[in-house]
Amino acid sequence: MGDLWIYILIVILVAYLSLSYVLYLRVFKMDPDKDYRVVDQNSEFFKASYEWYQKVPKEEISIKSYDNVTLKGKFIPSLDNESTNLAIIVHGYHANLEDMIIIGKFYSDLGFKVMLLDMRGHGQSEGAFTTLGHFEKYDLKKWIHFALRTYGATDQILLHGVSMGASTIFLSTTLNLPQNVKFIVADSGFDSIWNMLWNNLKPKALRIILPGASIISFLSRRFFFGSVSVSQAVRKNRIPLMIIHGEKDEKVPFAVGKALHEISKAPTKDFFQVPNCKHGEGYIVDKNGYEQRLILHLKDYFNIKNTYLKQKK
Numbered sequence: 509m510g511d512l513w514i515y516i517l518i519v520i521l522v523a524y525l526s527l528s529y530v531l532y533l534r535v536f537k538m539d540p541d542k543d544y545r546v547v548d549q550n551s552e553f554f555k556a557s558y559e560w561y562q563k564v565p566k567e568e569i570s571i572k573s574y575d576n577v578t579l580k581g582k583f584i585p586s587l588d589n590e591s592t593n594l595a596i597i598v599h600g601y602h603a604n605l606e607d608m609i610i611i612g613k614f615y616s617d618l619g620f621k622v623m624l625l626d627m628r629g630h631g632q633s634e635g636a637f638t639t640l641g642h643f644e645k646y647d648l649k650k651w652i653h654f655a656l657r658t659y660g661a662t663d664q665i666l667l668h669g670v671s672m673g674a675s676t677i678f679l680s681t682t683l684n685l686p687q688n689v690k691f692i693v694a695d696s697g698f699d700s701i702w703n704m705l706w707n708n709l710k711p712k713a714l715r716i717i718l719p720g721a722s723i724i725s726f727l728s729r730r731f732f733f734g735s736v737s738v739s740q741a742v743r744k745n746r747i748p749l750m751i752i753h754g755e756k757d758e759k760v761p762f763a764v765g766k767a768l769h770e771i772s773k774a775p776t777k778d779f780f781q782v783p784n785c786k787h788g789e790g791y792i793v794d795k796n797g798y799e800q801r802l803i804l805h806l807k808d809y810f811n812i813k814n815t816y817l818k819q820k821k
Contacts, residue, residue: 524720525720528717528719528720528721529724531718531720535705536637536638536729538629538630538638540636544604545606546607547607547609553610561612564584564616565584566582566583566584567583569583569623569658571651571654573646573647573650574647575643577633577634577635578634579625579650580631580632580633583621583623583659584621584624586616586620587616587617591620592662592663592664593619593666594620594623594659594663594664594665594666595615595666596623597611597612597622597669598627598667598676598677599669600669600670600671600672600673604630604631605631608670608673612624614802615666617816618803619813619816623651625651627644627672627676628647638672640675640701640704640736641675641679644679645680645683646680648667648677648680649685652680652685652689653686656688665689665690666690666691667680667692671698671759671760672698675694675738677692678738678745678768681744681745681747690809691806691809692747692749693749693752694752695752695791697768698760699738699764700736700737700738701733702718702734705721706718707759708759721733738768739768743771745773746774746775748774748775748805749772749777749778750779750780750801750802751769752781752782752790753766753780753781753790754785754786754787754790755782755783755784756785758787760787766779766781780798782797799820
C-alpha cells in the first residue's frame with residue numbers, strides 16, 4: 509500500500525511539473541516567426557506618426573548582449589544638430605519598437621535624439637525567451653553605454669517605458685547606471701513578475717501551478733518569479749521620475765502604480781493618473797494631458813529650446 513501511495517505522489521508531481529513547464533513556456537518562450545505588435549499603425553490616432561517615421565532619417569543600430577544575443581534598435585537623430593538630449597524608449601510585452609513610434613515622435617518634436625529598442629525576443633532582436641525585465645535590465649544598461657559611446661558622452665538621457673518596458677527601466681536602476689540618466693517615465697509598470705502573473709493568469713485555477721513555473725524558471729534561467737521585485741528597485745532608485753497609470757488598467761491594477769509612486773524616494777516624483785484608461789493607453793486617452801504633464805518636468809532636466817516647446821502648446 510505504501511508503494512502505491514509513493515507511485516501516486518510521483519505521478520501527481522510529474523503532472524504538476526509538466527503543467528508548470530507548459531505555463532512557463534507559454535509566458536516566456538518567444539516565437540521567432542511571430543510578428544509581435546500591439547498598435548495598428550493605420551488607425552486614425554497612429555497613422556500620422558507612422559508616416560512621419562517612414563520619412564524621418566534613421567539608422568539601424570545593433571549590440572551584443574552580455575549573453576551574446578544580438579539586439580536591434582533604431583536611432584533617429586535630433587532636429588537640432590547641437591542637441592545633447594536623448595530619449596531611449598522601451599516597449600512592452602509582446603510588442604516591438606514600432607509600437608512606440610508615436611512616443612518617439614513626441615520626443616523628436618522637442619529636439620531629442622531618439623532610440624527605439626526591440627527587446628530580446630521581440631521585433632528584430634534575437635532571443636528565444638523573454639524574462640519580463642530580469643535579463644532585459646542588463647540589455648538596457650548596455651544600450652545606454654552604447655548611446656554614450658556613439659552619440660555623445662555628455663548626453664542627458666531620458667528613459668521612457670511602457671508596461672514591461674517601464675518595469676525593465678526600474679530594474680535597470682539597480683545596476684549603477686551612468687549619471688547621464690536624468691529622468692524616468694514609467695507608464696503602466698508592474699511591481700513584480702509574481703504579482704503580474706498572479707493577476708493575469710486565466711483561468712485563475714492556473715495560479716496553483718505558478719510556484720512550479722517559478723521553480724522551472726530558476727532551473728532554466730536562474731531566477732524565481734518572486735526574486736524579481738520592481739518595488740525594491742523603485743524604493744532604492746534616486747533618479748527623478750514620473751509614473752503614469754490608467755484607472756481602469758485590467759492587467760496591472762491602478763493600485764500598483766499608486767503604490768510604486770508612494771514608496772519612491774526619488775528627489776522629484778510625479779504620478780499622472782488617467783481616468784477611464786486601460787493598460788498602456790494613457791497617451792491615447794489623454795494625449796494632451798500626458799504631453800503637458802511630461803513637459804513640466806522635462807524643462808527642469810533637459811535643455812529644450814522654446815521654439816520646440818511653443819509648438820507643443
